[in-house]
Amino acid sequence: MVARGLGKTYRVADKQPGLGGTLRHFLRRRHRDVPAVTDVSxxxxxxxxxxxxxxxxxxxxxxxxxxxxxxxxxxxxxxxxxxxxxxxxxxxxxxxxxxxxxxxxxxxxxxxxxxxxxxxxxxxxxxxxxxxxxxxxxxxxxxxxxxxxxxxxxxxxxxxxxxxxxxxxxxxxxxxxxxxxxxxxxxxxxxxxxxxxxxxxxxxxxxxxxxxxxxxxxxxxxxxxxxxxxxxxxxxxxxxxxxRLAPWRQVRLELAQPLPAETFHPYGELESLDGAAVRLLIPRQQLTEAVARLLNELPVLDLEVSDPPIEELIGRLFRKGVVA
Amino acid sequence: MNRRWPRALAPELARGLRIARVLLVTQYAYMLEYRAEIALWALSGVLPFIMLGVWSAALTGGGGAAGLGLGLSQAELARYFLGAFIARQFTVVWVVWAFEEDSVAGRLSPYLLQPLQPLWRYVAAHLAEQATRLPFVVVIAALFFLQQPAAFALPSPARLLLALPAIWMAFAIHFLLQSLIAILCFWSERAQALERLLFIPYLFLSGLVAPLAAFPPGVRQVAFLTPFPYMIGFPAQLLAGLEVPIASSFAAMAGWIALLLPLTALAWRAGVRRYTAMGG
CATH class of the missing domain: 3.40.50.300 (P-loop containing nucleotide triphosphate hydrolases)
Structure with missing residues (x-):
């Protein structure tokens, strides 16, 4: 299977909201080219x-x-x-x-x-x-x-x-x-x-x-x-x-009471904070130690360690520019 | 003549026949799952009987069938509408709805990736549905004769032999016409709205609401330039044992099929090209 410079650009209608936009779109249709795939080999x-x-x-x-x-x-x-x-x-x-x-x-x-x-x-x-x-x-x-x-x-x-x-x-x-x-x-x-x-x-x-x-x-x-x-x-x-991806593990916490975001910085990277539900990303080599400290130092009701969803890992990768 | 081509064609033919057999058997099993619904559909096709009632009432007040220029006796009129009912039952086409549903549900892509023109699946589904309808149609026809004993007459074997291919050709014309509209799904997802446009001339010019003899000569002339009179009227007249130009009608049907078949193939190819350009 060989792909050489494979690309696909879609033409989509470009319409502004509101009545004016609708009329303008009806009278003079405008299109925009949206590249979906570019130069894949x-x-x-x-x-x-x-x-x-x-x-x-x-x-x-x-x-x-x-x-x-x-x-x-x-x-x-x-x-x-x-x-x-x-x-x-x-x-x-x-x-x-x-x-x-x-x-x-x-x-x-x-x-x-x-x-x-x-x-x-x-x-x-x-x-x-x-x-x-x-x-x-x-x-x-x-x-x-x-x-x-x-x-x-x-x-x-x-x-x-x-x-x-x-x-x-x-x-x-x-x-x-x-x-x-x-x-x-x-x-x-x-x-x-x-x-x-x-x-x-x-x-x-x-x-x-x-x-x-x-x-x-x-x-x-x-x-x-x-x-x-x-x-x-x-x-x-x-x-x-x-x-590059796997050094991170995802730790989900359920706390007895909500805590401010700064509390979690010493343990790892805060992914989300929703009341007493917390999601952290922790480097794999620090996992055991960080989990022990979390259990000791914070009012933890429940703790779960998992691989973060692949999308999130890749998303991080792109945000951090590791791949690019 | 090259004597080798039939041999090269034989495996293709065998493959085609096998696909046809398996598709028909499978679709018949599928339709049997919906037999109650199909019985209701068969019952809902009683428009010709309603029209028979309307016409009969008009005739008793208007000096008989001859008086309205139909040239038919009351019994002949009854047989005509029974023939129209039967012709309609075996030429009902719903490919535009099935195709639209499949394309919206995303089933079209897997079909396009199989080495079989997807329209054949719909042909098989229609034929299987007709086979499922058959017993209900026989029962309804029997009840009709019980109710109208004066009209009772079975078509002669010769007429029956002609009516069968006439109904199949009528089905082919209707299927191809509606497939052309279904293929417009590739451009607009709501192609069935267009089917409504086709339905009005079909309803009036096919002979479903009135024998074509009832229309003014001008309308009749226009009607015979379209495929509609052959889709119900012609097979109904054959079944009813009425006088009808047989050879020229078959020739006209063959002509319409010869025109619509390549047109559908061309439209399909353009539609698939559009589909693959827009993103499947």
Whole structure:
């Protein structure tokens, strides 16, 4: 997969508020060009699993859509599995798949097996081959009698796994996954993650994945692409990136009574303060000591340590200009 | 003639037939989930029967059907409206609503990423819905004859053989016309408002509210320049066993399909180009 100087600029209507603005807009429409993605270049080798990170609105989905052929780039070019995506030739469409968290391709009122049969026919799999692949995927995803239950009766996690089955039945060589674990509970997230690792190992498929969950990225992606404001800021090993990101851990506190903001400066960086609820970012190497001091010195009712959401870490990174 | 092309085409044909079979079976299963709703839709299509009541009342006061220039007996008029009801039941098209719902819900992108023209899914859904309607239509027709025993007559096998392709072609014309409007969704998300514009001439010129013979000659001449009279009137007349120019009507329908098919394909291509330019 190769992207060379890939860019997308949207034309949006520019309208001032109020009646005057509306009339002016009606008579003389004005447009503004808004760049969503600018000059993005990278190469992904067959079989690689790459994480695609960036805050909301950074251009992740636009880039994925350009690589799947759903959006025509306004600059640069892309080659995926040997094809130009936006031509959407049949060879290309059978070589790729796109899984978008909440967009379902399963027929709501029928069991997943019916949708799988349709996909098998569309991708030209004969009955015995389709059955073999359905059995294999069902085993990997731990789906059984759920496949004969109407989709609307399935839990979110079961539905997501059935979506993955439908998206992978034709055994695509390139997977684009946009938030594949969004909304799933921790167990279901872990199972989907394990499945993706197994699938990649078994088929040698290339995977490009976006996720809000740091755990997805650390478990799956040795390499990450970091995009912000439509530009690619980082392309490299996750280990090197997490040296910059991971020194921070998030500590949530619930106090017996509200305290002024200055109180928390000696312990770490104050992220938010809402009455008695406090969120701090504390360097990893000082974590044990800082937590012990917090418990000793402040009226703490509850304390929770977690990885900060990836968006927040990346946001900090950009605010501090570490990457730029 | 190149003798190799049929062989190259055979796997494509087999693939197409398999997709058609699986889509039809799946969509039929889906429609059966909604059989109660579909029965209500079939019942709500009784406009021709209401029109029959209106016309019958007008005829008893106006010196009979011949007196109004229809050239039909009361029984023939009843059979015509039953034919119109049946033709309407198997040519109902709702692709513009389904397409709009799918594009608003974001289901269009996954469809566009599969190696199958998305409109085929809607064709299969319509055909499956017609199969679900069939038993309700038979029951309603039987009740109609019980109520109007004088009008009872089954079409001759020859007429039935002609009426079937006429209904399918009428469905094809209606489907293509509405697909053209549905494709406008790529430009404006509320394309179904335009469907209303199509519905008015369809209602009056198709023969749904009155046989075309009831219209003044000028209106009739204009009507036959449009596809509408072939969408209900022609198959209804075939089913009712009435006199109707068969060859020229089939030729006109074939002509409309030959015109609308490439037009829909072109519009689709332009629509997808627009969709991919605007951001999917």
């Amino acid at each position: 990278f190469t992904i080798q067959p079989g690689e699993i790459v994480g695609f990170l960036g805050p909301n609105g950074a251009g992740k989905t636009t880039t994925l859509k350009m690589l799947t052929g759903l959006i025509h780039p306004t600059a640069g070019s892309a080659t995926v599995a040997g094809y130009t995506p936006h031509r959407r030739q049949r060879g290309f469409l059978t070589a790729i798949t796109l899984v978008m968290g909440q967009k379902q391709q399963l027929i709501w009122d029928l069991p997943p097996l019916d949708s799988l049969r349709v996909n098998a026919a569309v991708y030209g799999l004969d009955d015995s081959e389709a059955k073999r692949r359905i059995d294999e995927l069902a085993e990997m995803l731990e789906l059984g009698e759920e496949l004969t239950r109407p989709v609307r009766k399935l839990s979110l996690g079961q539905r997501m796994k059935a979506e993955l089955m439908a998206a992978l039945l034709h055994r695509p060589a390139v997977l684009f996954l946009d938030e594949p674990s969004l909304g799933l509970d921790v167990n279901a997230q872990a199972r989907v993650r394990q499945f993706l690792v197994d699938y990649n190992r078994r088929t040698g498929a290339t995977v490009l994945l976006t996720s809000h969950y740091m755990a997805d990225i650390t478990a799956l992606c040795p390499r990450v692409l970091l995009i912000h404001g439509g530009r690619l800021f980082y392309d490299g090993r996750l280990a090197r990136l997490s040296e």
